[in-house]
Amino acid sequence: MATLEIRDLHVSVDAENGPREILKGVDLTVKQGETHAIMGPNGSGKSTLAYSLAGHPKYTVTGGSVLLDGEDVLEMSVDERAKAGVFLAMQYPVEVPGVSVSNFLRTAATAVRGEAPKLRLWVKEVKEAMAALQMDPAFAERNVNEGFSGGEKKRHEILQLELLKPKIAILDETDSGLDVDALRIVSEGINRVRSTGEVGTLLVTHYTRILRYIQPDYVHVFAGGRIVESGGAELADKLENEGYEAYVKGGASE
Amino acid sequence: MAEQNTTGSTTAGSIEVGTAGAGAQLAGPGTGRTTVHQPIDARVAVKPSFDVNDFPVPTGREEDWRFTPLHRLGGLHDGTAAAGERGEDKVGFTLPDGVTAETVGRDDARLGKAGTPVDRVAAQAFSGFEQALVVTVPKDAVLTEPVRIDVRGEGGVRFAHVVIDVKPFAEAVVVLNHEGTGTRAANVELLVGDGAKLTFVSVQDWDRDAVHAAQHSALVGRDASYKSVVVTFGGDLVRLHPRVSYAGPGGEAELFGLYFADAGQHLEHRLVIDHDTPHCRSNVAYKGALQGQDAHAVWVGDVLIRAAAVGTDTYELNRNLVLTDGARVDSIPNLEIETGEIVGAGHASATGRFDDEQLFYLQARGIPADEARRLVVRGFFAELLQQIGVAEVQDQLMEKIDAELEAAV
Numbered sequence: 001m002a003t004l005e006i007r008d009l010h011v012s013v014d015a016e017n018g019p020r021e022i023l024k025g026v027d028l029t030v031k032q033g034e035t036h037a038i039m040g041p042n043g044s045g046k047s048t049l050a051y052s053l054a055g056h057p058k059y060t061v062t063g064g065s066v067l068l069d070g071e072d073v074l075e076m077s078v079d080e081r082a083k084a085g086v087f088l089a090m091q092y093p094v095e096v097p098g099v100s101v102s103n104f105l106r107t108a109a110t111a112v113r114g115e116a117p118k119l120r121l122w123v124k125e126v127k128e129a130m131a132a133l134q135m136d137p138a139f140a141e142r143n144v145n146e147g148f149s150g151g152e153k154k155r156h157e158i159l160q161l162e163l164l165k166p167k168i169a170i171l172d173e174t175d176s177g178l179d180v181d182a183l184r185i186v187s188e189g190i191n192r193v194r195s196t197g198e199v200g201t202l203l204v205t206h207y208t209r210i211l212r213y214i215q216p217d218y219v220h221v222f223a224g225g226r227i228v229e230s231g232g233a234e235l236a237d238k239l240e241n242e243g244y245e246a247y248v249k250g251g252a253s254e
Numbered sequence: 255m256a257e258q259n260t261t262g263s264t265t266a267g268s269i270e271v272g273t274a275g276a277g278a279q280l281a282g283p284g285t286g287r288t289t290v291h292q293p294i295d296a297r298v299a300v301k302p303s304f305d306v307n308d309f310p311v312p313t314g315r316e317e318d319w320r321f322t323p324l325h326r327l328g329g330l331h332d333g334t335a336a337a338g339e340r341g342e343d344k345v346g347f348t349l350p351d352g353v354t355a356e357t358v359g360r361d362d363a364r365l366g367k368a369g370t371p372v373d374r375v376a377a378q379a380f381s382g383f384e385q386a387l388v389v390t391v392p393k394d395a396v397l398t399e400p401v402r403i404d405v406r407g408e409g410g411v412r413f414a415h416v417v418i419d420v421k422p423f424a425e426a427v428v429v430l431n432h433e434g435t436g437t438r439a440a441n442v443e444l445l446v447g448d449g450a451k452l453t454f455v456s457v458q459d460w461d462r463d464a465v466h467a468a469q470h471s472a473l474v475g476r477d478a479s480y481k482s483v484v485v486t487f488g489g490d491l492v493r494l495h496p497r498v499s500y501a502g503p504g505g506e507a508e509l510f511g512l513y514f515a516d517a518g519q520h521l522e523h524r525l526v527i528d529h530d531t532p533h534c535r536s537n538v539a540y541k542g543a544l545q546g547q548d549a550h551a552v553w554v555g556d557v558l559i560r561a562a563a564v565g566t567d568t569y570e571l572n573r574n575l576v577l578t579d580g581a582r583v584d585s586i587p588n589l590e591i592e593t594g595e596i597v598g599a600g601h602a603s604a605t606g607r608f609d610d611e612q613l614f615y616l617q618a619r620g621i622p623a624d625e626a627r628r629l630v631v632r633g634f635f636a637e638l639l640q641q642i643g644v645a646e647v648q649d650q651l652m653e654k655i656d657a658e659l660e661a662a663v
Contacts, residue, residue, distance in 0.1 A: 082619055
């Protein structure tokens with residue numbers, strides 16, 4: 001069973017006056033089939049955690065370890081992490097002009113699976129996944145994220161999640177900028193992937209809204225660069241009622 | 255004034271509003287035409303002429319020569335090429351039914367109608383060629399396959415003159431493909447008849463040591479459409495001068511270009527669109543990638559909207575992707591407007607490196623770094639190729655780009 005183990009993770013970014021530490025010792029274990037919600041106020045470092053796990057070059061790991069089934073994730077390049085089974089659905093997916101969605105998806109699937117998917121089966125697979133996310137087939141011919149609405153970008157991220165079948169899915173603020181209908185469609189997509197039991201999900205979010213659609217097994221409160229409280233789904237209800245105020249007092253949040 | 259300067263511009267552009275660049279009316283040589291409309295660049299002192307002796311030898315300090323390494327021009331600019339050893343070209347033709355290609359003498363009345371040489375090299379080409387090629391697409395003919403002129407340079411010096419004459423209401427795609435090597439200077443005239451449509455594709459796929467200078471002069475007829483596609487990969491020094499003027503209202507010109515400069519290559523594209531006629535449109539989009547030490551691209555886009563050209567709609571764009579250290583881009587959009595009664599006028603120029611966020615996004619989907627870079631560059635060009643509108647030509651160019659990327663990035 002795939003397991004992601006994050007131990008005492010410290011991460012810095014380069015700021016004007018030298019490196020600034022954002023993650024200050026994160027400990028978390030995510031197992032295949034589990035869903036963990038990481039909740040926290042803006043600036044608490046929860047997106048930094050997401051991007052650091054995927055290997056974004058902006059972040060420097062200064063301490064700690066991240067293991068996926070015992071393999072050292074921090075030693076891997078960005079694409080090696082994806083091939084090992086780490087997937088990051090981004091809050092702000094990037095436009096890639098001139099690269100069609102269909103070309104992009106097939107290139108990614110070929111890279112992650114280690115061989116080009118058989119064309120006929122692939123076309124069917126993409127078509128079905130797109131239909132499930134209520135995406136127009138014409139979407140495949142558009143350039144990646146170019147001119148996409150907020151909802152289209154997020155559906156496109158979840159489409160990739162469904163096609164690339166990672167072991168660990170990190171969903172960074174996937175709910176932000178979505179109207180109720182888009183949120184429902186995107187959540188159903190995530191739930192389809194979760195229901196396979198094959199993926200461990202790390203759901204990074206500011207709001208509890210998406211948790212009405214996606215039931216987490218664990219909720220972690222993130223503040224000041226680390227996890228400050230962990231609990232079950234009921235912790236989300238507490239946050240819904242009381243907000244993050246209790247956790248950010250004294251400037252713990254940056 | 256409907257001008258705009260799009261955000262993201264990273265190089266100097268200038269918009270001048272005023273009376274600069276008063277039009278000159280020149281007669282063609284023995285054409286029977288009384289006047290030829292000629293763009294005058296306000297910044298260029300010498301008047302257009304068919305005679306090489308009307309131009310002083312450039313020193314490199316002139317505005318229109320300051321980016322060009324003259325010592326690498328093979329003597330095209332100072333008369334030594336003209337005195338040097340003549341070379342040959344192998345030329346192959348693909349002519350759809352009804353299209354004619356004739357070799358004619360210097361006195362043929364059809365020469366010199368679309369434009370006059372604007373610099374000493376183009377005038378040298380006109381003064382030096384022995385026979386011209388005239389390709390004619392007859393009136394009302396709608397071609398279903400491209401006309402192809404495949405030129406393979408076999409060394410030496412050669413001056414060429416080509417006229418593509420697309421008669422009224424005809425529709426044609428003409429591909430002029432350059433391979434091989436040599437020192438070459440040429441004038442290409444493009445006569446787009448009233449209501450006609452011409453897509454002219456000029457591919458510079460030269461060997462690494464070739465020198466090529468050419469002026470493309472298009473005269474766009476009433477309600478006619480002209481699309482120029484310039485693709486420059488090869489050569490040591492390539493300097494092209496695509497120019498457009500309009501023979502009647504309602505004309506439309508689209509000028510697309512892409513270039514890929516490797517170490518040491520100098521690829522220069524200088525465009526002039528002379529809006530001297532009301533209700534015409536122009537749209538320019540040039541994109542280039544550069545890599546390697548002393549790869550140098552120059553793009554100058556001059557658009558002139560004369561007082562008479564009310565209802566003009568124009569936009570020009572240049573984008574450059576610098577892939578490695580040591581490469582250099584000079585990008586200068588320039589817009590001169592003499593009337594405010596226009597639909598729109600704008601320009602944009604930007605030169606940048608790889609977008610790290612694009613690369614991260616692709617790598618985060620398992621795509622290795624080198625393949626991700628190829629995808630980004632391919633996409634950068636594909637976006638432009640998608641606008642050519644001729645599938646066969648698009649596919650051929652994409653293959654060339656893929657080969658270039660395979661070897662390079």
